[in-house]
Amino acid sequence: xxxxxxxxxxxxxxxxxxxxxxxxxxGISLSVRPGEIHAIMGPNGSGKSTLAxxxxxxxxxxxxxxxxxxxxxxxxxxxxxxxxxxxxxxxFQYPVEIPGITNAYFLRTALNSIxxxxxxxELDAMEFLExxxxxxxxxxxxxxxxxxxxxEGFSGGEKKRNEILQMAILEPRLAxxxxxxxxxxxxxxxxxxxxxxxxxxxxxxxxxxxHYQRLLDHIVPDFIHVLAHGRIVRSGGRELAxxxxxxxxxxxxxxxxxxx
Amino acid sequence: MSTxxxxxFAAQQSTxxxxxxxxxxxxxxxxxxxxxxxxxxxxxxxxxxxWRYADLRPLDDVQHAPAKTIAxxxxxxxxxxxxxxxxxxxxxxxxVNGAFAPAISSTAAPLTGITCQPLSAAAALHAEICRAFIxxxxxxxxxxxxxxxxxxxxxxxxxxxxxxxxxxxxxxxxFLSTAEGGPRAVHPRGLIVLESAAHAxxxxxxxxxxxxxxxxxxxxxxxxxxxxDLVLLQEESEATTHTxxxxxxxxxxxxxxxxxxxxGGKLARTEIHARLAEAEAELSLDALLVGGHDQTHxxxxxxxxxxxxxxxxxxxxxVLDDASRGAFSGRVEVAPGADGTNATQSSRSLILAPSATxxxxxxxxxxxxxxxxxxxxxxxxxxxEALFYLRSRGIEAGExxxxxxxxxxxxxxxxxxxxxxxxxxHARVDGRIARKGLAGVLP
Numbered sequence: 001x002x003x004x005x006x007x008x009x010x011x012x013x014x015x016x017x018x019x020x021x022x023x024x025x026x027g028i029s030l031s032v033r034p035g036e037i038h039a040i041m042g043p044n045g046s047g048k049s050t051l052a053x054x055x056x057x058x059x060x061x062x063x064x065x066x067x068x069x070x071x072x073x074x075x076x077x078x079x080x081x082x083x084x085x086x087x088x089x090x091x092f093q094y095p096v097e098i099p100g101i102t103n104a105y106f107l108r109t110a111l112n113s114i115x116x117x118x119x120x121x122e123l124d125a126m127e128f129l130e131x132x133x134x135x136x137x138x139x140x141x142x143x144x145x146x147x148x149x150x151x152e153g154f155s156g157g158e159k160k161r162n163e164i165l166q167m168a169i170l171e172p173r174l175a176x177x178x179x180x181x182x183x184x185x186x187x188x189x190x191x192x193x194x195x196x197x198x199x200x201x202x203x204x205x206x207x208x209x210x211h212y213q214r215l216l217d218h219i220v221p222d223f224i225h226v227l228a229h230g231r232i233v234r235s236g237g238r239e240l241a242x243x244x245x246x247x248x249x250x251x252x253x254x255x256x257x258x259x260x
Numbered sequence: 261m262s263t264x265x266x267x268x269f270a271a272q273q274s275t276x277x278x279x280x281x282x283x284x285x286x287x288x289x290x291x292x293x294x295x296x297x298x299x300x301x302x303x304x305x306x307x308x309x310x311w312r313y314a315d316l317r318p319l320d321d322v323q324h325a326p327a328k329t330i331a332x333x334x335x336x337x338x339x340x341x342x343x344x345x346x347x348x349x350x351x352x353x354x355x356v357n358g359a360f361a362p363a364i365s366s367t368a369a370p371l372t373g374i375t376c377q378p379l380s381a382a383a384a385l386h387a388e389i390c391r392a393f394i395x396x397x398x399x400x401x402x403x404x405x406x407x408x409x410x411x412x413x414x415x416x417x418x419x420x421x422x423x424x425x426x427x428x429x430x431x432x433x434x435f436l437s438t439a440e441g442g443p444r445a446v447h448p449r450g451l452i453v454l455e456s457a458a459h460a461x462x463x464x465x466x467x468x469x470x471x472x473x474x475x476x477x478x479x480x481x482x483x484x485x486x487x488x489d490l491v492l493l494q495e496e497s498e499a500t501t502h503t504x505x506x507x508x509x510x511x512x513x514x515x516x517x518x519x520x521x522x523x524g525g526k527l528a529r530t531e532i533h534a535r536l537a538e539a540e541a542e543l544s545l546d547a548l549l550v551g552g553h554d555q556t557h558x559x560x561x562x563x564x565x566x567x568x569x570x571x572x573x574x575x576x577x578x579v580l581d582d583a584s585r586g587a588f589s590g591r592v593e594v595a596p597g598a599d600g601t602n603a604t605q606s607s608r609s610l611i612l613a614p615s616a617t618x619x620x621x622x623x624x625x626x627x628x629x630x631x632x633x634x635x636x637x638x639x640x641x642x643x644x645e646a647l648f649y650l651r652s653r654g655i656e657a658g659e660x661x662x663x664x665x666x667x668x669x670x671x672x673x674x675x676x677x678x679x680x681x682x683x684x685x686h687a688r689v690d691g692r693i694a695r696k697g698l699a700g701v702l703p
Contacts, residue, residue: 056652059644084654096649100667109663110653117654149667166653 006072007031008205009055009174014066016054023050026230027066032174035202039216040209041241042227043249048209049093051227052178055207056090057083070174084110085117087173089166091180093209095159098150103162104132106150107169114170135168139195157188164195171199176207181215193218213241228253262302268323269408269445270299275326279414280380287383290395294410301404313587313619314529314558319501324445324473326412327357327437332364350429351376356436358414358446373422374460376431379449382418389420394451397479397507398533406505409447409477416449421458423483430461430678439470439499448476452490456483456511461677465493467524468500476504482514484538489517489677495688496524498553503529512538512567519676520547521685522557523692529558536563536570545574548672548685550692551584551616558587565593565631569600577672578609579665580616581693590635591623598628605635610668612642612661612693665693 009032016025025047032038042048054061055068057080068075070086078086098106112122123131136143139161151159160180167175177196181189196206196219208219216224216238224241226234226249233252234240244252262270273295281287303319304311351368353376354361360378367376375386383390400407417433435448446468454460466474474496482488488508496502502525508516522528534543549557563572578586592603609618622635642664650660666689673685 058648058652079657080648080651081654081656081660084652090652092649092652096643096646098646098649098664098667100670101663106650106653106663109659110650110655113656113659114654170653 005033008034009068009070009075011055011068012066014054014063014068016050016061016063018050019060019062021060023047023061024230025050025054028230028232030225030232032205032207034173034205036223037200037206037208037219037221039221039224039241040207040227041211041213041224041244043253044211046227047230048211048227049178050230052090052176052207052209055176056080056088081113082117084170084172085114089170089172089175091160091163091167091175091177093179093182095151095163097152097154099152101150102147103150104129104146107132107166110166111169131169135165138168138198139165140191141165156183157185160184160192161188161195164192168195168199173203174205174207175199176209178209179211180208181210181212189215190218213245216241226252262299263320264323265319265321266299266302268325269412270295272326272412276411279412281383284383284387284391286391287394291411294400294407295412297400297407298404298411301407304404310560310589313585313589314503314527314556316501316527319473322443324443325441326414327444327446327472328440329357329359329414330438330440332356332361351431352434353378353417353432354434354436355415355417355448357438357444358435358448360415371425371428373425374427375418375420377418379413379416379418379451382420382451386418386420389453390418390451393453393479393481395479397481397509398477398505399507403505405475405503406477409449409475409505412445413447413449413477416451417464419450419452419460419462421454421460421486423455424457425455426458427460430463432463432465434465434467435474435476437468437472437474437496437500439468439472443471443473445473445475448474450476450478452478452480452488454482454486454488457485458483459487461489463491463493463678463681465495466502466504467495469497470499472496472500474500474502476502478504478506480506480508480516482508482510482516484512484514486511487515487517490519491676491678491681492518492520492530493681494520494522494524494528494530496528498524498526498555500525501527503531505531505533507533507535508543509535509537510541510543513540514538515542515544517544518546520545520559521550521673521676522548522559523550523688525555525557527556527558529560531560531562533562534564534572536565536567536572538567540569540571541567542571544572545576546672546675547574547576547588548669548689549576549578549580549586549588550669550689551579551586552581552692553584554582555584556587557585558589560589561591563590563592563603564595565598565601565603566595567598570598571602572604574605575672576607577669578607578618579612579669579689579693580609580618581612583613583615585616586618587621588619589621589623591625592633593625594628594631594633596627599630601628601631601633603631603633607637609637609639610642610665611639612665662690662693666690
């Protein structure tokens with residue numbers, strides 16, 4: 001553990017609700033330091049995706065109390081694109097199909113937007129293509145997907161692979177992967193996990209939002225937090241996932257009063 | 261009730277003898293009839309269902325003098341945009357304020373059998389063709405503005421391809437207009453005749469500046485097996501009222517493919533009549549309407565299927581921002597006996613602002629039994645989830661809006677012929693989408 005370093009993400013008593021919806025956070029506190037992998041688990045409707053959406057700046061959420069800082073900056077005051085420029089990445093549970101924009105063009109525009117925001121020179125088409133091809137190989141992705149419209153007609157597994165490809169290109173400091181494992185067969189899960197593991201570094205942090213513990217067999221987290229009713233009701237190490245696996249979420253929900 | 265607008269044109273009766281063709285009795289008579297018919301009918305009113313979304317009443321009190329004939333040495337002087345200089349057209353014929361501008365045109369025939377020249381010259385040089393076709397496409401009895409154009413057009417485009425001739429490069433006719441010295445009217449005209457099995461690619465562009473009334477009329481005649489690719493590019497200034505009436509008569513197995521982009525104008529109306537009068541004649545219309553501010557774009561299409569196995573396809577996409585209005589009225593008429601007709605129509609609209617509106621009116625009038633006709637219309641805003649997806653990858657909000665809008669419009673633009681034209685349209689559409697972030701886009 002790297003307790004000596006300052007947290008990259010520091011969430012304190014965060015309250016938020018979904019506009020026109022049911023999701024709610026009732027006081028989340030979470031510190032993620034550089035290099036750490038945190039898993040956020042919980043039953044459906046516990047607030048996992050709400051937390052991911054609030055951190056990435058999804059506009060359907062309204063923050064009612066609490067704070068979140070990213071590298072010391074007030075994260076909640078930033079537009080989604082500014083969060084991305086500072087190194088935050090959200091892997092979508094349901095990646096969006098965008099007809100008419102090719103994957104390659106989309107990724108180049110995204111990467112160059114982030115480089116520009118950080119005062120770095122933009123990559124030209126050739127430089128970018130080299131990078132893209134290398135990363136696609138790593139993700140065992142058929143190059144034909146690069147010239148197709150973003151996610152259009154992709155299978156569930158291809159979409160998730162595409163999310164990790166985007167992460168590999170954009171090289172975020174904090175990746176929040178929202179149920180990246182859902183809808184994946186075991187082979188696709190392994191490829192996605194390998195992609196995430198390949199990006200592990202002492203500077204890069206990951207928050208894995210997942211319903212199932214099976215992803216954690218492939219990506220080993222440093223910490224596990226269990227969400228229920230919009231609160232973190234248990235935090236612990238890897239053994240917590242195994243305990244959940246054997247006892248189910250009902251166990252957590254029935255004892256969550258004592259935990260909070 | 262006669263308005264100042266109508267009276268202003270009626271007063272130009274005395275100028276008719278000074279216009280080209282005054283020595284040709286048939287043409288003089290046609291002009292006289294046109295003006296009489298216009299004065300009699302006046303301007304179409306929004307009470308007329310066909311003109312419901314194109315309100316010309318703001319012009320009622322305005323008298324439009326004929327636009328001045330001006331000498332023009334450098335096209336850039338009056339906003340002839342760069343793409344015209346890009347040289348995509350081997351042949352370029354330019355009309356400034358309705359008059360032929362030889363200094364900036366290049367009309368040397370690249371191939372025998374293909375003629376591209378001003379109507380004023382063709383009326384004498386190709387008298388028989390002109391007599392056979394001019395005024396025979398558009399119905400001036402039923403279309404007062406076409407009647408007005410017929411009466412007062414100063415000059416126009418004449419394209420003729422002899423049987424079997426294929427124009428190997430595109431022909432570009434540019435109509436440029438200026439409103440120097442007050443409200444001015446221009447009446448661009450076109451006569452396009454392709455004999456059997458001929459082929460041509462034509463670009464008609466309309467650009468100008470100031471308080472203009474640009475009233476265009478185009479007549480197209482395609483012989484058997486002839487194919488025409490026709491681009492209509494309307495980029496007038498937002499002070500201009502632009503109306504265009506086009507009639508295409510298509511013979512057996514002839515194909516008329518129209519690509520229309522309406523970007524400019526305060527009020528811009530494009531009215532297309534296609535007559536598929538012989539077996540297996542085909543028409544396609546790919547149209548893009550891009551509106552902002554308080555612009556109005558009205559596209560009206562009337563497809564007459566009156567022979568067996570005729571085919572038509574209309575694909576319209578509209579991008580409407582601010583308080584702009586769009587309208588597409590597409591009527592398909594299938595005459596008795598026109599069995600095997602296949603007609604499709606689709607209208608898809610992207611509404612970028614709460615005050616922008618789109619009206620789509622499909623109309624199928626079917627008098628034959630064995631036909632396949634379909635139509636569909638959709639309206640939508642930019643998908644907030646797609647916008648968030650792009651922004652979450654670092655793409656700034658305004659840029660995300662441009663990217664998604666472009667992706668919507670590209671489907672139509674990508675069907676236009678000529679790479680340079682597609683490039684030009686991409687740039688124009690991008691430029692039109694205000695980079696104003698997400699105001700009014702997200703709920």
